[in-house]
Structures are given as C-alpha cells and as structure tokens.
Amino acid sequence: MPEASADIIRPDGAEKHFGAVSMDIIRLDGAEKHFGAVRALDGVDFSVRAGECVGLVGHNGAGKSTLMHMVAGTLTPDSGQIAVRGGVEASYSVPRAQQLGIRCVFQELSLCPNLSVAENTRINHASLNGFGWRRKAAHLIAAKLDEIFPGHSISASDIVGDLSITSRQMVEVARAFTVTQEPLELVILDEPTSSLDAHTAGQLLAFVRRFIAAGKSCILISHVLGEVLGNADRIVVMRDGKVVAAGQADAFDRDRLVTAMGGAEAREKAAAEIASGKPEPGPLRVRARPARQQDGNELIARAGEIIGLAGLAGHGQTDLLLAIFAAASRAKTGIEVTAPVALVAGDRQSDGIFPQWSIAENIGIRSLARLRNGLLISPQREAELAQLWQRKIGIRTPDMNNNIFSLSGGNQQKALFARALGSDAKIVLMDDPMRGVDIGTKLEVYDLVREEARHGRTFLWYTTETEELDNCDHIYVFKNGRIVANLRRDELTEEKIIQSSFGDAA
Amino acid sequence: MLRSLLPALSLALVLIAIAWLNPRAISYFGFSLMLNLAIPIALATIAQMFVIAGNELDLSIGTFVGFVGCVTATWLKDAPLLGVVILLGSIGVYALLGALIHLRNLPSIVVTLGMSFVWQGLAILILPKPGGKAPDWLLALMAFKPPFIPFPIIAALLIAAVVHFGLMRTSYGVILRGSGGNSAALKRAGWSLLRTKIALFALTGLFGVLSGMALIGITTSADANIGNGYTLLSIAGVILGGGEFVGGRVSPIGAVIGALTLALAASPLLTFMHIPPDWQVAANGAILIIVLAARVLISRRER
Numbered sequence: 001m002p003e004a005s006a007d008i009i010r011p012d013g014a015e016k017h018f019g020a021v022s023m024d025i026i027r028l029d030g031a032e033k034h035f036g037a038v039r040a041l042d043g044v045d046f047s048v049r050a051g052e053c054v055g056l057v058g059h060n061g062a063g064k065s066t067l068m069h070m071v072a073g074t075l076t077p078d079s080g081q082i083a084v085r086g087g088v089e090a091s092y093s094v095p096r097a098q099q100l101g102i103r104c105v106f107q108e109l110s111l112c113p114n115l116s117v118a119e120n121t122r123i124n125h126a127s128l129n130g131f132g133w134r135r136k137a138a139h140l141i142a143a144k145l146d147e148i149f150p151g152h153s154i155s156a157s158d159i160v161g162d163l164s165i166t167s168r169q170m171v172e173v174a175r176a177f178t179v180t181q182e183p184l185e186l187v188i189l190d191e192p193t194s195s196l197d198a199h200t201a202g203q204l205l206a207f208v209r210r211f212i213a214a215g216k217s218c219i220l221i222s223h224v225l226g227e228v229l230g231n232a233d234r235i236v237v238m239r240d241g242k243v244v245a246a247g248q249a250d251a252f253d254r255d256r257l258v259t260a261m262g263g264a265e266a267r268e269k270a271a272a273e274i275a276s277g278k279p280e281p282g283p284l285r286v287r288a289r290p291a292r293q294q295d296g297n298e299l300i301a302r303a304g305e306i307i308g309l310a311g312l313a314g315h316g317q318t319d320l321l322l323a324i325f326a327a328a329s330r331a332k333t334g335i336e337v338t339a340p341v342a343l344v345a346g347d348r349q350s351d352g353i354f355p356q357w358s359i360a361e362n363i364g365i366r367s368l369a370r371l372r373n374g375l376l377i378s379p380q381r382e383a384e385l386a387q388l389w390q391r392k393i394g395i396r397t398p399d400m401n402n403n404i405f406s407l408s409g410g411n412q413q414k415a416l417f418a419r420a421l422g423s424d425a426k427i428v429l430m431d432d433p434m435r436g437v438d439i440g441t442k443l444e445v446y447d448l449v450r451e452e453a454r455h456g457r458t459f460l461w462y463t464t465e466t467e468e469l470d471n472c473d474h475i476y477v478f479k480n481g482r483i484v485a486n487l488r489r490d491e492l493t494e495e496k497i498i499q500s501s502f503g504d505a506a
Numbered sequence: 507m508l509r510s511l512l513p514a515l516s517l518a519l520v521l522i523a524i525a526w527l528n529p530r531a532i533s534y535f536g537f538s539l540m541l542n543l544a545i546p547i548a549l550a551t552i553a554q555m556f557v558i559a560g561n562e563l564d565l566s567i568g569t570f571v572g573f574v575g576c577v578t579a580t581w582l583k584d585a586p587l588l589g590v591v592i593l594l595g596s597i598g599v600y601a602l603l604g605a606l607i608h609l610r611n612l613p614s615i616v617v618t619l620g621m622s623f624v625w626q627g628l629a630i631l632i633l634p635k636p637g638g639k640a641p642d643w644l645l646a647l648m649a650f651k652p653p654f655i656p657f658p659i660i661a662a663l664l665i666a667a668v669v670h671f672g673l674m675r676t677s678y679g680v681i682l683r684g685s686g687g688n689s690a691a692l693k694r695a696g697w698s699l700l701r702t703k704i705a706l707f708a709l710t711g712l713f714g715v716l717s718g719m720a721l722i723g724i725t726t727s728a729d730a731n732i733g734n735g736y737t738l739l740s741i742a743g744v745i746l747g748g749g750e751f752v753g754g755r756v757s758p759i760g761a762v763i764g765a766l767t768l769a770l771a772a773s774p775l776l777t778f779m780h781i782p783p784d785w786q787v788a789a790n791g792a793i794l795i796i797v798l799a800a801r802v803l804i805s806r807r808e809r
Contacts, residue, residue, distance in 0.1 A: 074694055094696045110694055112687030114754040119680045124695045129677035161753075 023050050023085065025186045025217050026071055026102065031080035033066050040066040042241040043080070048186060053208065053218040055232025055249065057225065058261055059410070059438040063241040064221055068188050071219070072104035073097035101185035105176045105192055109168055113161030117141055117171050120160055127181040144174040148207045149200055165347060166313045169195040173204060177211070186217040193227060194436040197313035197464055205231050223438055224465065225257050237261055258439065285427050285458040287336040288327070290320050292481035298334075299476050299483060301458050303426070306449060308472030309462040310497050313432075316481030317462040318346070321429045324460065328427075339458075342366055342425035344416050346432040346462075352416045353404055360386035360400040362415050366423040389418035394444055410441035417445055421452060428452075430461045434468060446471050466497060509805045513747045513763040516797045520770045527778035534656055541658035544769035545648075546571070546721035548662055550736045551743035551765040552669050552758060553713035558744050559673070559756045560706040561686045562607065562614035566622035567714055567740050570596070571733030573625040574718025579638025579728035582719075586641070593715050600711025601704045608703040622737070629730035636729035640722045648723030662762050669758035682706060686754025742794055743768055748801075767797070 027047040033040045041063045048054050058064050069075035070082065073094040082092045084100050097103075103124075111120045118138040122128045128137050138156035145152050154167050163171070169192070176187050189208070193201035208218055208231060222228050228235060228249075235252050237245040237260040245252075245260040282303030289298040299320070301307045309317040321343065326332060328341035345351035354362055364371050364382045371381045386400040393414050397407060404412060413433060420428050434442050449459055450471065461472060469475050475492055477485035477500040485500035524540075525532045531540060550567055557564045574593065582589030603621065607614050650657050673679040684692050685702040693699055717736070722728050745751070746767060747760030771793045776786045 072694075094694060098696060104694075106694070110688065110691035112684040112691055112754065114687035115680060115684055119684070122677055122680050123684050123692060123697070126696070133677045134675070 024048065024083070025050055025085065027083045028067070028070060028077070029081050029083070031067065031070055031077040031082075033063075033070070033075065033078050039241050041070075041077070044238075044241070044243055046071075046236065046243065048217050048219060050185070050217055051212060051215045052234060053212045053220055053232045055228035055235040056219055056221045056238065057223075057228055057235065057257060058238035059440045062238040062261075062438075064238055065190065066241075067238070068104060068190055068219065068221065071097075071186075071188060072102060074104075098182050101183035102188075103176045103184065103186070104188040104190070105173055106190055109165075109172055111160045111168055111172055111175075114159070116157050116159055117154060117163075118156040120171065121156075121175050121178060124175055125178070125180045125182075140178050140180070141171070141174060144178050145170065148174050148177065149203050152200075164314045165195045166197065166200065170200060177207075184216065186219070187211070188219045188221070190221045191223065191436045192220070193222060193224065195313070195464075198466070199312060201227070223436065223442075225254055225439070229254065229257070261439065282456060283338070285337070285339055286324055286460065288320060288324050289334040290316055290478075290481055290483060291323065291334070292316065293483060297483040297486065299460075301427070301460055301474075303456050303458055304453050305474060306453050306459040306461060306472045308469045308475040309460065309478060310466070310469055310475050311478035311484075311500070313464050315478045317478050318431050319481065320478075321431050321460060321462060324427075325429055337427065339426035340424050341427045341429060342420035342423050343429045344420045344431065344433040346435055348409075348413055348416055348433075351431075353412060355403075355405060357404060358401045359395065359397060359404050359407065359415050362404045363389055363400075363418045363422055366419045366425070370424070385422055386418075389422050393418050393421075393448060410437045413437050414441060414445065417448070421448065421457075426456070427458045427460065430459060430463075432462050432464055434463065434465065442468075469497070509801070510748060510757075510760075512801050512804060513757075513760040513767070516746065516800075517763050517767045517770075520767055520775055524770065524775055524778060527775075531774065531778070534654070537656040537659060538651075540770060540774040541656065541662075541766065542724055543721075544658050544766050545661045545665075546717045546724065547736065547739055547743065547769050548665055548762045548765035549713050549717035549720055550733075550740040551747070551761045552665060553710045553717060554740035555669075555744045555747075555749060555756050555758065555761045556673075556682075556706045556709040556713070557614065558741075558749055558751060559683055559686045559754050560703055561689075561752050561754065562703075562706070563741070563751070564618045564710055565615060565737055566618040566625055567710070567717075568733045568735060568737035569622045569625040569629065570711075570714045571718040571721060571736050572728075572730055573629040573632075573733075574715050575722045575725075575728040575732050576629045576632040576638065576730055578644070578719050578722040579640055580632055582644075583639055583641040597708055597711035597715060600714070601708040604703040604705075604707025605700060607707075608700050626730065626734075633728055633730050636727065638728045640726050640728075644719060644723040645726060648720065662766060666759045666762040669762075673756075673758055678705075683754045683756070686752070686756075739765075739768055746794070746797055746801075768794075 024047045029045055031041055031044045031046070044063070044067060046067060056064050066075065070077055073092050073096060076092065082089045089096065112123065118134060118141055121137045121141040122133065142156045145154055149170050152170060154163065154171060160168060160171065173189070173192050177184065192204060196204065205227060208220065212218055220228060220232055229252060232249045235247065235249050235257070236243055237257065239261060284300065285303050286301040287298060299307065309320070311317060323332065324335055324337060325341055325343050327335040328337045354365065360382055363386050364377070367385060368377060371377050371385065373381070383400065389395070390397070390400055395407065395411050395414050395418065397411065404415060407415065416433065434445070453459055461468070463469060469492060470489070473489055475487045475489070476483045477487070477497055479500065485496070487496060530536060550571055554564055554567055574596065577589055577592050581592060603617060606612065607617055652660060673682060681692065681697055682702055682705060685699060689699055692702070718733065721732065725732065743764040744756065744761050745764070747757055747762070747764030749756040749761060772790050773786060776789050781789050
C-alpha cells in the first residue's frame with residue numbers, strides 16, 4: 001500500500017529546507033497571459049522550492065496549463081518575470097529550462113507514435129548521439145521504466161503507436177525522469193495518472209515521493225483530488241486565471257479544495273440525487289458476453305440503468321463496448337442489442353473529434369438523418385440542435401460555429417456527450433470519457449447522465465476512476481477480457497474492485 | 507509482421523510471375539535489362555520518401571528529374587563546373603522551398619505543383635528539343651557490369667543500405683522522422699522544425715539530382731519531358747514500400763523494393779503477359795490498386 005509510507009517520507013513543512021530555506025527552484029511574479037480577448041493568466045505569483053511537491057488544482061480553463069507552459073518555457077508571459085534559483089531569466093525558453101533541469105510531462109501525450117520507445121527518449125536528449133546511441137537510449141529508458149513501474153511489459157524497441165494509451169503514458173512519464181547531461185531538478189506532471197489504472201498510478205506516486213525525498217521538486221496537477229491531497233506538500237488552487245488559495249497540504253481537505261475551485265453546489269446536488277430512489281428498470285436493452293468469457297457471466301443492461309465497467313485499464317472493457325457498438329448494426333453471436341447505440345470515445349483527439357469542424361457540426365454528425373432537409377443538411381436545424389445542447393450541457397463558447405479546438409478539453413468532451421445524447425440512441429456507451437476532465441465538468445455530466453437514465457436511456461460506462469462508479473446501478477469488473485465480478489451499487493467498495501481486478505478467480 | 511513483409515512479398519510475386527512466363531528472363535542479362543530503369547526510379551522514390559517522412563508531398567519531383575536530366579546532358583558535359591553549380595543550386599532551391607513551406611505554413615502540394623511548372627519550363631529552355639549527351643564518366647558508370655550480380659541490383663542494395671542507415675539508424679534521422687510523427691513534441695523538446703523541414707527538402711533535392719543523372723546515364727541523351735511520369739511512380743513506390751502519407755512512417759528499404767516492383771511490373775511483366783502497349787499503363791494501374799488494397803486488408807487484420 002503506497003499510503004503507508006507517505007508519512008515517513010513527507011517532511012514537516014519547511015523544517016527540512018535548512019540552509020536553503022528560501023531557495024526557489026523557480027519563481028513567477030505577476031505572470032499574465034492573454035489569448036485574444038481571453039485572459040488565461042491574470043497576474044499569478046507562483047514558486048516551487050527544492051525538495052517540495054506542489055499540487056496544482058483547478059477547473060479546466062482555470063489557467064493551470066498556461067502557467068505550466070510558462071514554467072516549462074513553451075510560452076512566454078505577456079508581463080511579469082521568471083526567476084530560476086534566484087536569478088531573473090530575461091529570455092526564458094525551452095532549451096534554457098532544460099539546461100536548468102526543468103522538465104514537463106504534458107497532458108496531451110507528446111510522444112512520436114512512429115518512433116520506438118528508445119527513439120522517443122533520444123528526442124529529449126540532444127547528447128544521445130554518435131556511435132552506440134541506440135543502445136544507450138534503450139538502457140536509459142528501460143532502467144527508468146523498471147524503477148518507476150516495476151513489472152511493466154514495455155520493451156525499448158516497441159513502436160509507441162502500437163502501445164496502449166496506458167503504456168504510452170508510462171513511457172512519457174519515465175522519459176521525463178531520464179537523465180543524461182542536463183540536470184534534473186523539477187518535473188511538472190500534468191495529469192500524469194489520467195490514463196493509468198489504480199495500480200500503475202500508485203507506483204508512479206510512490207516514485208514521486210522517493211524523488212521528492214531525494215531533494216528534487218515536482219509540480220503535480222491532477223483532477224483526482226485524493227492524489228493531490230495525499231502527495232503534495234503544498235497546494236495551490238487556481239480559478240479563472242488567478243491563484244485563489246494556497247497553503248500547506250494538511251491545511252486542505254477534499255471539501256475545502258472543491259469549495260476553493262468553485263464546485264461545491266454541484267457536488268451537494270449530486271449527493272442528494274444519488275440518495276433519491278430509483279424506479280424499476282425497464283425492458284432489456286443489451287445482453288453481452290465478452291469474446292473470451294468461458295463461464296456463464298454476461299453483461300445485462302436494461303432501460304434506465306447505468307452500468308459500470310470497472311477493473312484495471314485495458315482488460316477488455318473497451319473491446320466489449322466496441323463489440324456492442326458493432327453488434328447494433330450487424331448481428332453478432334453472444335451479443336444482443338435492442339436499440340440504437342451511440343459511443344462517447346475516450347481518446348477524444350483520435351477517436352472523437354473532427355478537428356476541422358465547428359462545434360455545431362461535431363455535435364450534429366450523429367443525428368444527420370434528423371437534420372436533413374431533402375438531400376441537404378439544414379443549417380438551421382443543426383444550429384437548433386447545437387444550441388439546445390449548449391444550454392443543456394453548458395458548453396462555454398461565444399459561438400457554436402467556432403472550431404471545436406477553440407474549446408478547452410473539458411468542453412470538447414461535453415460536445416462529444418452532446419453528440420451522443422442529442423442523437424436518437426437509447427444506449428450510450430462511454431469509453432472512459434472523463435479522462436483529464438475537471439471536476440466541475442464531471443459533476444455536470446454526471447447529473448446529465450442520471451437525468452437521461454431516468455428518462456429511459458441506458459448507459460454502459462467504462463471508467464478508470466473508482467469514484468465515478470458511485471453513479472452506476474450495477475458494476476461489472478473485468479480482468480483479462482472476462483467479467484470476473486458483478487456488483488450492485490450497495491455492494492460496491494474500492495477494495496472489492498481491486499480484489500477482483502488482481503485476484504486469481506476466473 | 508506480415509505487413510512489414512508485404513513489399514518484399516509483392517516483389518517476389520512479380521518475380522515469380524515473370525519467371526513463370528519467361529524463365530529466360532531470370533538471368534544476369536535479363537535482370538540487367540529489366541531493371542535498367544529501376545535505379546533512377548528508386549532514387550526518385552527515395553527523394554519522395556524524404557518529404558513524405560515530414561508529412562509533405564512533392565508533386566514536382568518528376569519535372570525536376572527532367573530538369574536535372576537536361577542540365578546533365580548539356581552543361582554538365584560541356585561546362586562541368588557550371589553544371590555542378592547549377593545542380594547544387596537546385597538542391598539549394600529545394601532547401602529554400604522547405605523553409606518557405608514551414609515559415610509561411612503553406613501546403614506543400616500547392617508549392618510543389620507550382621514548382622513543377624517552373625522546372626518543366628526551365629528544362630524546355632535548356633533543351634527545346636530532345637538531344638544532348640551524357641558525360642562519358644556517367645555513361646561508363648551506368649554501363650558498369652560487375653561479375654555475377656547485375657549492376658541495378660547492387661545499386662539498389664547500396665541505395666537502400668545507405669538511406670536506411672542515415673534515416674533509420676542515426677540519431678538525427680530519428681529527429682527527421684519524429685518531425686513527421688509529432689512535430690509539437692519535437693518542438694517542445696527544443697528541436698528546430700525549420701531545420702528538419704529544410705533538411706528533408708534538401709535531401710529530396712539531392713536524391714532528385716542523383717535520379718536525373720542516373721536516368722541520363724542510361725538513356726544517354728535527354729528530353730525535357732523525360733521524368734514526368736516519376737512524380738506518381740515515386741509516390742506509389744513509397745506507399746507500396748510500406749510508407750504512409752502522414753505520421754512519419756516510411757521505410758527506405760521498402761521504398762527501394764517498391765520502386766523495383768513498379769519497375770518490373772511496369773513493362774517487363776506486362777510485355778511477357780502479351781498485353782499490348784496501349785493497355786500497359788492501365789494494367790500497371792490495376793496492379794498498383796491490387797497491391798495497395800492487399801496492404802490495407804493485411805494491416806487492418808493485424809490491428
């Protein structure tokens with residue numbers, strides 16, 4: 001259990017910084033940044049000391065990523081100054097940040113899918129060249145993967161594009177911690193566990209604590225508040241481009257964080273709704289048996305139910321969702337689907353969004369039949385559909401005809417929900433769609449999912465975040481492509497899921 | 507696994523068909539003859555592969571090869587120094603095109619389509635009607651007859667080995683391919699995308715020059731339209747060899763194999779099948795469609 005060792009390693013406040021008490025690795029004073037009319041950062045003061053893990057929380061669009069891009073040197077502030085180890089940096093840039101030992105794991109994966117794991121490591125190390133560089137790069141990354149994720153099954157010669165998204169994130173994290181010539185002082189982890197399962201996320205956070213104990217620094221950004229509360233020494237909360245709260249981690253708890261971020265009302269409402277009773281489930285919608293299932297276990301979903309698919313990442317949950325999706329249009333043995341289906345993709349950049357299209361077009365694509373006027377798509381009906389869902393799901397944009405990329409990540413995901421919920425589908429499949437989405441958006445979407453379920457829709461929801469399973473009526477736990485447990489909500493505990501995920505029971 | 511073997515498999519298939527139709531073609535002399543034009547096609551395919559590695563496309567490579575051919579058959583023979591300067595200068599033009607495409611964020615298809623008319627025009631200015639003569643040293647090189655293994659095969663192996671080492675094995679080759687795979691990641695790691703684009707386009711220019719020279723060494727004289735077919739042949743060769751239009755997925759060895767397959771399927775195979783010349787171009791297209799369709803089917807099954 002990673003939690004057990006936390007107290008030993010975590011230092012008490014500033015006492016351990018003897019000698020270099022005021023030594024900031026990096027300090028930003030009055031940093032501002034504008035993108036057109038949008039004020040992404042509004043005069044932020046931020047600093048990280050040596051041997052400290054700073055947790056950074058806030059909604060998507062609160063300015064966390066912008067701030068981190070500045071620390072990493074990929075964005076320069078419009079005004080304000082950056083100082084590293086006390087010296088003011090006049091022209092701070094990526095190469096300068098690397099020289100100073102500041103690295104960043106960005107939220108969107110920044111690996112080249114066409115290159116091998118070792119070759120991707122080479123990209124971050126200019127000094128990995130000359131004779132024998134391939135062997136050196138392979139050793140470097142393999143050793144770091146072994147150190148952070150013991151028991152991983154990634155080879156340095158694997159092509160990144162062939163790896164699962166979980167493995168890719170593991171490589172990305174491990175790569176940030178590899179050292180050649182340049183020093184390593186501070187690593188920014190932006191949603192490092194968003195694609196990891198509970199087991200690998202625990203390994204990573206344990207490693208981060210060892211890293212901090214060795215006197216290095218870390219900035220941890222996560223929407224999983226427990227991760228931040230349990231691992232950061234100090235927490236900074238951002239909202240609307242400003243720092244709204246900051247202090248020692250033990251001064252915060254979950255509720256205080258949520259309140260500071262501005263999501264308190266939504267959460268209480270959610271709790272109240274869960275408490276309220278549930279009507280009797282309706283007729284059968286989906287009956288599915290995974291391809292590798294050997295015993296009689298099968299997944300059953302009725303109208304008005306929210307079904308959770310749990311277990312470690314990549315254990316057949318997505319495969320089953322895709323099989324159900326395929327079975328809706330073409331009969332398939334072992335799977336029975338009785339109503340139209342829509343899928344909300346998890347990897348929204350590659351499977352969900354049409355990058356060249358507007359928000360309205362992205363929403364309307366699943367409902368083209370209804371939007372048609374003769375042979376053509378009626379722009380008016382498309383706009384009506386888009387506006388209805390903009391109101392209903394709260395997509396924050398001045399104009400639904402803007403390109404989908406003008407939205408923040410959470411709002412893009414909302415548009416994908418609007419696509420599915422705005423369609424005629426009675427069954428909505430969700431492939432871990434909340435990855436990297438802020439808690440405010442999540443709570444809004446949870447509400448909507450429950451409301452739609454009350455109106456008779458069926459949801460099949462694969463999630464890697466145990467908290468989300470609280471919204472489900474019934475949970476199936478997957479292991480090695482099979483259903484290994486079948487829990488009602490009142491039977492659900494995290495231990496039970498972990499037990500089934502790791503247990504040997506077939 | 508099957509997918510990476512597909513280029514070699516299709517080449518083997520074409521060879522087997524030729525051997526079956528005309529066993530005598532499988533000989534030293536037969537290969538020298540059948541693969542005569544494979545060297546310039548392979549070089550042009552490699553040239554195209556470099557721009558494709560950076561998610562761009564060069565629609566001017568065919569007329570560029572023609573332009574180089576005209577320079578080779580005139581100035582390079584009569585005034586070698588001037589000829590060398592012009593050819594080096596044309597590689598410089600390619601490098602500048604790369605810079606322009608990157609800095610102004612222009613679609614390479616448009617820029618190179620425009621350039622194809624420029625190269626064609628220049629070629630016609632140099633050689634209004636077919637003629638000229640290849641330099642003697644070039645003729646001697648292309649007529650080289652090594653023992654046992656025909657020259658085109660040795661040349662193909664050499665080209666594939668050199669480019670494979672340069673692009674797939676060296677540490678800067680990784681950066682070049684990475685620029686096609688995820689340019690944002692490269693930029694964040696502190697690499698210059700301007701430099702990678704210039705490098706890729708300059709390499710395309712270099713191999714375009716080599717292709718034009720090799721072509722003239724074989725045909726002995728030049729014609730302004732001599733390379734026009736190479737644009738599409740080179741693209742098909744890259745794709746046939748396992749490359750993809752986007753994502754930096756290319757294979758030099760595959761590209762050379764693809765070029766050899768095309769060179770063989772183009773005319774020797776069809777002639778042996780007694781397909782009249784009028785139909786050969788269409789038959790060639792059909793072969794391309796079949797091979798590329800097979801590639802898609804196999805890679806889909808492996809997924």
